[in-house]
Amino acid sequence: MALLEVSNLTMHYTTRVGDVMAVDSVDFTLERGRALGLVGESGCGKTSIAMTILKLLPENARILGGQIRFDGVDLVPLSEDQMRKYRWDHISMVFQAAMNSLNPVYTVGDQILEAIQHHMPMKERVARKRIAELFNLVGLDPAVMDQYPHEYSGGMKQRAVIAMALSCDPSIIIADEPTTALDVIVQDRILKQIDKIREELNMGMIYISHDIAVIAEVSDRIGVMYAGKMVEFADTHTIFKSPVHPYTYALMSTFPSVKGDKRELVELPGEPPNLIEPPLGCRFHPRCPRATAVCQEQEPVFTEVTNEHFCACWNQRS
Amino acid sequence: MNNTTVEVVDLKKLFPMAGGLFSRKVRYIHAVEDLSFKIQEGETLGLVGESGCGKTTTGKLLVKLIPPTGGHIYFNGSDVATIEGGALLREYRRKVQMIFQDPYESMNPRKTVYDIIAEPLVVQKVGNIVERETMVAEMLSGVGIVPPDTFMFRYPHELSGGQRQRVAIARAMVINPSFLVADEPTSMLDVSVRTGVMKLMLQLRKEFNLAVLYITHDLAVARYMCDRLAVMYLGRMVELGETEEVLQNPLHPYTKALISAIPIPDPTFTREAIPIKGGVSKPVDPHPRCRFYDRCPVATDGCEKLEHPPLEDKGSGHYVACYEV
Numbered sequence: 001m002a003l004l005e006v007s008n009l010t011m012h013y014t015t016r017v018g019d020v021m022a023v024d025s026v027d028f029t030l031e032r033g034r035a036l037g038l039v040g041e042s043g044c045g046k047t048s049i050a051m052t053i054l055k056l057l058p059e060n061a062r063i064l065g066g067q068i069r070f071d072g073v074d075l076v077p078l079s080e081d082q083m084r085k086y087r088w089d090h091i092s093m094v095f096q097a098a099m100n101s102l103n104p105v106y107t108v109g110d111q112i113l114e115a116i117q118h119h120m121p122m123k124e125r126v127a128r129k130r131i132a133e134l135f136n137l138v139g140l141d142p143a144v145m146d147q148y149p150h151e152y153s154g155g156m157k158q159r160a161v162i163a164m165a166l167s168c169d170p171s172i173i174i175a176d177e178p179t180t181a182l183d184v185i186v187q188d189r190i191l192k193q194i195d196k197i198r199e200e201l202n203m204g205m206i207y208i209s210h211d212i213a214v215i216a217e218v219s220d221r222i223g224v225m226y227a228g229k230m231v232e233f234a235d236t237h238t239i240f241k242s243p244v245h246p247y248t249y250a251l252m253s254t255f256p257s258v259k260g261d262k263r264e265l266v267e268l269p270g271e272p273p274n275l276i277e278p279p280l281g282c283r284f285h286p287r288c289p290r291a292t293a294v295c296q297e298q299e300p301v302f303t304e305v306t307n308e309h310f311c312a313c314w315n316q317r318s
Numbered sequence: 319m320n321n322t323t324v325e326v327v328d329l330k331k332l333f334p335m336a337g338g339l340f341s342r343k344v345r346y347i348h349a350v351e352d353l354s355f356k357i358q359e360g361e362t363l364g365l366v367g368e369s370g371c372g373k374t375t376t377g378k379l380l381v382k383l384i385p386p387t388g389g390h391i392y393f394n395g396s397d398v399a400t401i402e403g404g405a406l407l408r409e410y411r412r413k414v415q416m417i418f419q420d421p422y423e424s425m426n427p428r429k430t431v432y433d434i435i436a437e438p439l440v441v442q443k444v445g446n447i448v449e450r451e452t453m454v455a456e457m458l459s460g461v462g463i464v465p466p467d468t469f470m471f472r473y474p475h476e477l478s479g480g481q482r483q484r485v486a487i488a489r490a491m492v493i494n495p496s497f498l499v500a501d502e503p504t505s506m507l508d509v510s511v512r513t514g515v516m517k518l519m520l521q522l523r524k525e526f527n528l529a530v531l532y533i534t535h536d537l538a539v540a541r542y543m544c545d546r547l548a549v550m551y552l553g554r555m556v557e558l559g560e561t562e563e564v565l566q567n568p569l570h571p572y573t574k575a576l577i578s579a580i581p582i583p584d585p586t587f588t589r590e591a592i593p594i595k596g597g598v599s600k601p602v603d604p605h606p607r608c609r610f611y612d613r614c615p616v617a618t619d620g621c622e623k624l625e626h627p628p629l630e631d632k633g634s635g636h637y638v639a640c641y642e643v
Contacts, residue, residue: 028535041508071355183368183535186597188579210508213538213581236585254513255583258565265542266516267508271478287510 001072002029003204004053004091011052018276020256022048025066027302027310032171033197035205035221037236038210039251041272046208046224047096050174053206054093055083070172088119092170096177096208099157102149104260108160109145112167118170129281134163137200139193141225155186164196170202179214188296191218216240227273230302234309244289244305244316255300282314290315322392323497323529325379329353329389329399331375335602339525340392348545348601349375351553353389357497362523362530364561366542370577370598372548373533375642377499380531381416382407385607393497408594412442416489419502421482424472431458431485432470457488461518480511485516491522498523516542537580541565546635549573552601552609554626559636569638608640616642 009017011023023045030036038046050092051057053068061198068075088100095101103111103318109131116127130211132142138159149157158178166172175194179187195218198205209215215222222239224232224247245250253266271285279286294314302312325477330353332346357363357519365373378384380391382398391399398410411547415438418424425434435454439445445453451470474482483503490498503519504512506533512621520543525532532538540547540561547564549557557570568574571594578592594613606625611617619640621627629637 006488084526095403118372155597184579184581184600185368185594189580191581211581212509214584216583216585217581240583250508252583254509256542257583258538258541258577258580259582259587260584262541263560265516267513269514271480271511272508 001135002069003032003071005067006049006053007067007069009049009052009068010064011048011057012062013058013275014060015211020058020275020280021278022031022061022195022275023052025224025228025302027275028223028230028233030172030204030206030238031221032204033198033202035195035207035219037207037209037222038225039209039215039222040225041210043227043236043272043275045132045228046178046225047066047223047273048228049209050093050176050206050208053174054087054091055080056093062227075300087170088115088170090170091172091174092165092168094162094173094175094178097181098161098178099154099181102157103161104149106151107146107148112160112164115164116167130167131163132182134166135160137166137197139189153186154182155190158182158190159193162190166197166201169201170203172206173227176208177210178207180209180211182230183280187214189290194218212251213257224251227278228275229283229312231313232309232312233282233302236313244311244318245313246315246317247284249317250289266277282312290317322356323359323394324365324392325356325392326380327345327354327390328378329391330381330387331372331379332387333338333383345603346455346602348553350379350386352380355548355554355555357529357531359496359529360527360543361546362473362532364540364547365531365550366532366540368535368598370552370600372553374501377416377501377531377533381414381499382410386504386614399597400419403529403610405584408442412438412499413495414491414499415491415495416499416501417483417486417491420472421479421486422506424486425482427474430473431463434474434485434605435492438489442493444493453492456487457492458485460522461485461488462492462514463488469471478511479507480515483507483515486504487514487515487518487522491526491528494526494532495528496526497529497531499531499611500531502535503532505534505536512577519543537565537577538599549576550602552598554609554639556627556639557637558629560634561635562638567636569632569636569643570610571614571616575615610640618642626637 007027008024009023011124013020014021040046063076086115113127115265131145135142179190207218219236221235225229226247231246250268280296282295282300285291292315300312300314302310304310329350331350333349366386367373379386387397390397393410402408431453436450455466461522463469463484504515532543544561547561548555551572557573568577575592575594578590594615596613608621608626611621627639627641629639631637
């Protein structure tokens, strides 16, 4: 059984002008010790999926259907109190721009201490020992524990936030753009560190990023999102070498690389749709080079193309 | 025949740091030092490096948003670095334009697209109101915002990020500049929209025979946009050369480490790991030796004693500032 099984998940935000269909019938699974990458452009629903899994949603959000099974238990019907047992203890998250979310008036150690004591009552001395272990794990000198966030560099803050996410020994970590604000050299180090920790602790990871190069390096499997839908899901190699969805293909051919042949970048016409009134049929059809009449009328079904390779498209590439 | 549009010689910018109340000694951040380069007509020079390396300061110095501490900026032969008014400055302001990183913050939300694009024309007193409207309309279709009539009187909030950046490009291009400073023009855009804006910039460069200074932290984008690359580290240029040459055959240890850290969108590609020590610091009254000394994996005793190395030609226009190459 998979550690996390998301099936048919649908979540909308209610607004004055109509419902924003942020996550629509999304399916995926994550096994222990594996890394899943969710990739897509801004507004495609990547972060919304993460927030829905943790049920950290604003008041206007509604989970309209589907299941989020963690270790066999469906999290969707759980109350806020019951959910709290799962959050952080079992599933934790490194938020986007989390390094700016550290409180400037407390030392970094105290902030992690607070998180630990909230979930696992323990003496301060024991907790501090635990923090020192966590700091070593993420590559920080435990001596900086009693410093304030402004004394940290960007990379150090990001490491501290990862230490905080690891503090209660979760079995899944969701990392939402964990390195987006960092320079490449620091990004490289942090990604390597996270990868090492995942292997050591045998955790499940969900990486969320718009950067397919980062996703390529850290994930075993990749889910490509477009306009609130998952359009393709397969192992990393298949997504890069033989994508069948035209959007995945376009995303790959529009992404520049410093190495390899300098191939012509493909320009995708138009812009991602407004999710209050997404296009009928396939949401990608107005921009799709392979679109036919059926794409404008009927929504494609997310089905298995070959073993463990899923796609939602009427006119798949072969 | 190539003509040099801009030549920068020994450009320098120090920012004083506010000292304590009773502190007499003023400390300086050496944001840009000993920077020299040329950009030819129709050429794009990429200025790359990590945050805090002085890329944006260089861009601001070149458009004269801030005054330099020292050095020269020759534009079509005349030094504009220190001029503070008069016809020459006016001419320079007209011929040099800038595109900023964030299309959400670089436009006045109370002005329409027409007002935004026509503003440089009004300031420079180009044409009358009827002519301006035609020029703005032509420019809008030139940057792919069609039909111009439907967009001309919209406000920035009604446009998407990609459209806004196209409007910013139109604003820069409408008075027919010969030199463009583009500071991370595509880093806020999504990938599927980014390629379109990149292609637009390449096309305009060709059409107007523009000299472009392209500032970016993204070397993969720079590979497509720039003819030559200048790599900066803590205010100093450490490497300069043809784009492919610098990317595929970097010589400076910093450039090597930087390029080896860039993730490659290909799961079968294994990157060579070139670890370097520590992190980027701030160049506050830095030691005169090589700026990269503390982090350099190949530094020797010589590097400790000598001054920051000068840029040297290692053949076919590939310059490196390192004693150990």
